[in-house]
Amino acid sequence: MTALGTIDSANLNGGQKLAVKYFSVALILFGAQVVFGLLAGLQYLIPDFLYEVLDFSINRMVHINAMVVWMLFGFIGSVYWLLEDESGIPIVGLKLGNIVFWIFTLAVAAVVAVYLLVQIGPGEHSTLWLITEGREYIEAPRWADIGIVVCLLVFFFNVAATFAKGKWTGIGGVLTLDLIALFGIYMAGMFYTTNISVDQYWWWWVIHLWVEATWEVLVGGLMAYGLMTVLGARRKIVETWLYIEVALMFGSGILGLGHHYFWIGTPEYWLSIGGFFSALEPVPLVAMVVHAVFDSGVHKMRSSNHPAMGWLIAHAFGNFFGAGVWGFMHTLPQINLYTHGTQWSASHGHLAFFGAYATINIAFFYIAVQKWRGNVWMSGGLIGGWKWKWSMVLLNLGMVGMTMGLLVAGYEQSQIERAIEGSSWAGYFAAQSHPWFQQGMFWRMVFGGMFAAGYALLVLDLLTIGKRETRPAQRPSADG
Amino acid sequence: MTTDPWWASETFWRKTAIWVTAGSFVVLVFLTFDSMSQITAGTRRVPAYSAINHRIEYRFDEQRHVQTPVIGAEEPLFGKKLTEQEAEALVEKGKLTIQAKNCMSCHTLLGNGAYYAPDLTKAWLDPFWGSREVREELMVAFIKDPSDKLHNGLGRRMPRLGVTDEEAHAIVAFLKWMSTIDTNGFPYNFKPLDQEG
Ligand code: HEM
Ligand code: HEM
Ligand SMILES: [Fe+2]
Numbered sequence: 001m002t003a004l005g006t007i008d009s010a011n012l013n014g015g016q017k018l019a020v021k022y023f024s025v026a027l028i029l030f031g032a033q034v035v036f037g038l039l040a041g042l043q044y045l046i047p048d049f050l051y052e053v054l055d056f057s058i059n060r061m062v063h064i065n066a067m068v069v070w071m072l073f074g075f076i077g078s079v080y081w082l083l084e085d086e087s088g089i090p091i092v093g094l095k096l097g098n099i100v101f102w103i104f105t106l107a108v109a110a111v112v113a114v115y116l117l118v119q120i121g122p123g124e125h126s127t128l129w130l131i132t133e134g135r136e137y138i139e140a141p142r143w144a145d146i147g148i149v150v151c152l153l154v155f156f157f158n159v160a161a162t163f164a165k166g167k168w169t170g171i172g173g174v175l176t177l178d179l180i181a182l183f184g185i186y187m188a189g190m191f192y193t194t195n196i197s198v199d200q201y202w203w204w205w206v207i208h209l210w211v212e213a214t215w216e217v218l219v220g221g222l223m224a225y226g227l228m229t230v231l232g233a234r235r236k237i238v239e240t241w242l243y244i245e246v247a248l249m250f251g252s253g254i255l256g257l258g259h260h261y262f263w264i265g266t267p268e269y270w271l272s273i274g275g276f277f278s279a280l281e282p283v284p285l286v287a288m289v290v291h292a293v294f295d296s297g298v299h300k301m302r303s304s305n306h307p308a309m310g311w312l313i314a315h316a317f318g319n320f321f322g323a324g325v326w327g328f329m330h331t332l333p334q335i336n337l338y339t340h341g342t343q344w345s346a347s348h349g350h351l352a353f354f355g356a357y358a359t360i361n362i363a364f365f366y367i368a369v370q371k372w373r374g375n376v377w378m379s380g381g382l383i384g385g386w387k388w389k390w391s392m393v394l395l396n397l398g399m400v401g402m403t404m405g406l407l408v409a410g411y412e413q414s415q416i417e418r419a420i421e422g423s424s425w426a427g428y429f430a431a432q433s434h435p436w437f438q439q440g441m442f443w444r445m446v447f448g449g450m451f452a453a454g455y456a457l458l459v460l461d462l463l464t465i466g467k468r469e470t471r472p473a474q475r476p477s478a479d480g
Numbered sequence: 481m482t483t484d485p486w487w488a489s490e491t492f493w494r495k496t497a498i499w500v501t502a503g504s505f506v507v508l509v510f511l512t513f514d515s516m517s518q519i520t521a522g523t524r525r526v527p528a529y530s531a532i533n534h535r536i537e538y539r540f541d542e543q544r545h546v547q548t549p550v551i552g553a554e555e556p557l558f559g560k561k562l563t564e565q566e567a568e569a570l571v572e573k574g575k576l577t578i579q580a581k582n583c584m585s586c587h588t589l590l591g592n593g594a595y596y597a598p599d600l601t602k603a604w605l606d607p608f609w610g611s612r613e614v615r616e617e618l619m620v621a622f623i624k625d626p627s628d629k630l631h632n633g634l635g636r637r638m639p640r641l642g643v644t645d646e647e648a649h650a651i652v653a654f655l656k657w658m659s660t661i662d663t664n665g666f667p668y669n670f671k672p673l674d675q676e677g
Contacts, residue, residue, distance in 0.1 A: 044596070047636040052627070055639045056596045057585035123577025123647045134579030136593055170490070192579075194572040196658055197519040197526050200592055201512075236490060243493035247500045254504035263666035264590045265526050267518050271664065273511070337668050341591035341599060423667030425608040428598040429632040 004374045005469045011374045015080040015091045022077030023365055025105055029070035034452050036063040041448055044441040058119055061139050068137055069108055074361035076155055082225045087166030093158050104151045111144050138189045145190050152183050170239030175221045182214040197265030204260040213253040219360045220245045230309050231299045232476030241291045248284035256281050262333045271333045278331045282324030292316035304476045305370050305378045307388040311363035318355020326351050338418040344410030351403040369462055377471035387461040394454025401447025409440030525662040529567040532557045532656045538605055538672045546665025557653055574654025577647040604659040605672035612675045623648045
């Protein structure tokens with residue numbers, strides 16, 4: 001046993017040792033996301049910046065791909081983190097899991113290198129196989145798709161087999177079934193078609209059924225575990241909530257898919273189905289806020305890990321505002337006709353991805369460092385406690401500021417480009433040149449800088465929090 | 481152990497979750513089959529690739545109260561009438577190039593993609609091309625080398641993407657075909673190029 005407050009892998013179980021590897025790569029890719037976001041954002045203000053060197057399209061692609069991958073790495077890490085605790089036994093195929101981690105990481109590095117160095121290819125199938133598929137979020141070439149599926153299958157095997165050999169819990173059951181759906185859906189994006197309507201139909205299966213169905217349920221499971229660990233909430237309560245959330249989320253989110261089928265050539269019945277079901281999607285998100293706030297209240301905010309608790313609460317609210325409120329505001333077809341494909345979508349996309357998924361991953365990073373340092377004190381009166389608080393403020397304020405800048409730009413665009421000018425080429429630039437749009441882009445950069453500062457502080461904090469701390473962790477209070 | 485009321489019972493909610501999920505998914509699968517049958521190329525909503533042999537218009541439909549594309553008189557692309565197979569091969573080449581160059585990481589198609597450059601849903605019909613006579617060749621020339629052809633006051637140029645002559649023609653075919661898709665009135669209020677002259 002090393003002293004409390006020093007990083008030592010002996011403090012972790014097998015799954016957790018693997019989890020911290022995933023978390024480390026996730027954190028690095030999060031940094032890449034921020035850097036390339038800043039580059040792309042700057043090109044709105046200085047169009048010749050890196051022109052024909054690292055064009056907007058390349059920066060944007062790396063920006064959002066880094067996001068998808070770091071979040072997936074964070075999720076995989078989080079599931080490995082809780083797997084042995086939940087199932088009660090060591091992970092069945094840990095060695096295989098470790099090998100796959102390295103393959104996965106190397107593959108990601110190779111894909112990014114090709115994105116940056118080769119960038120694009122001739123209009124042939126070989127380009128889609130080797131360089132890029134050119135479809136937003138899932139630009140990764142086909143070889144990487146197949147690699148991802150193989151890696152995920154191994155991960156899934158580990159999860160399912162470990163629960164099967166140990167014991168099934170409610171969280172375990174939900175996670176396992178959800179992972180099947182999550183991987184199955186990914187395959188809907190792995191084929192080529194000339195027909196752009198059919199293309200986008202299936203593309204949305206991947207994008208929407210990930211973020212508004214399977215990812216939501218996955219983080220619901222993580223949240224349940226998080227509340228038990230950090231607050232000491234009772235299993236029966238969190239698992240009952242989890243089922244309610246699954247019912248509401250899938251019940252609205254699966255058919256809510258229709259809100260992407262208004263304008264892509266698909267039949268008119270999607271206007272009603274998509275509008276109706278997606279308008280219900282905020283309901284489970286409200287339920288989650290109630291749940292998190294209620295549990296914290298019951299436990300009188302007495303948590304064993306303040307930073308993690310803070311980020312879990314940020315998750316509940318961020319998910320509600322980013323996905324629920326921002327999503328709802330443009331989800332009815334009567335409004336979406338004007339906001340579709342404007343900075344309005346970007347405003348929502350940023351707040352939702354950050355609020356729902358960046359937050360809960362960061363919470364797990366904090367849960368991990370606490371145990372890694374020997375289950376050290378992380379409640380009130382932390383040494384250097386300003387760091388986690390300030391990084392939390394900078395990240396959240398930076399994100400809200402960016403969201404607002406994009407929102408103003410988005411409203412201006414939906415009025416001028418969409419409603420008045422009819423979305424023509426000239427109309428597009430009439431809107432882009434408007435001072436309100438330009439100001440929105442300017443403030444996005446300012447708050448983007450703030451966000452980047454928050455990220456730097458977050459990394460520093462994760463590396464140092466709990467260092468030289470000699471108190472053991474505060475035990476969460478028993479259920480009231 | 482006390483028995484819970486139904487609304488606080490774990491089993492009740494577990495079963496509800498399973499049934500609601502399965503039910504929604506079954507409905508989605510059913511709707512997907514129906515949608516696929518309505519958006520295969522060669523149907524009313526998504527016309528055949530050989531539509532590029534015709535003039536495409538975008539007119540207000542009094543009954544539906546939205547603008548819809550109308551396939552008009554014969555007006556072959558690049559003056560060459562293609563068979564269905566030839567048309568499909570050409571549009572396919574265009575689509576492949578659009579993916580290979582990642583056009584959607586700057587532009588939107590059917591409103592999806594990135595927001596750094598104009599939506600291309602109706603690019604074929606955009607009044608900025610000037611007139612019907614010069615449009616095709618201007619489009620090909622622009623896509624091949626847009627670096628010296630700035631059309632806006634912001635200085636935001638499209639880069640050269642190494643598009644070959646063949647690929648550029650194919651892209652124009654794809655854009656022309658895409659403009660025939662019935663998108664329920666998106667983009668709203670779009671005023672197409674005058675093609676009568
Ligand atoms: C955490 C959950 C969510 C995430 C991460 C998320 C993220 C996103 C992103 C990134 C886009 C832009 C997609 C693109 O690139 O074209 C988008 C679009 C959209 N989202 Fe969400 N979303 C979430 C939940 C919701 C909810 C709950 C609603 C509705 C209540 C909603 C409504 C919409 C709509 C209507 C669009 C289409 C925008 C357009 O027409 O351009 N989203 N979402
Ligand atoms: C650090 C500051 C950031 C800057 C300057 C930035 C900038 C950008 C830019 C310029 C785009 C392209 C939008 C367009 O096509 O016009 C973009 C897209 C996007 N970014 Fe960021 N970003 C930042 C951070 C983030 C974070 C933290 C997240 C989520 C966790 C995020 C999620 C997204 C998403 C989902 C899109 C695609 C949106 C859509 O297609 O609607 N970004 N970002
Ligand atoms: Fe959606």
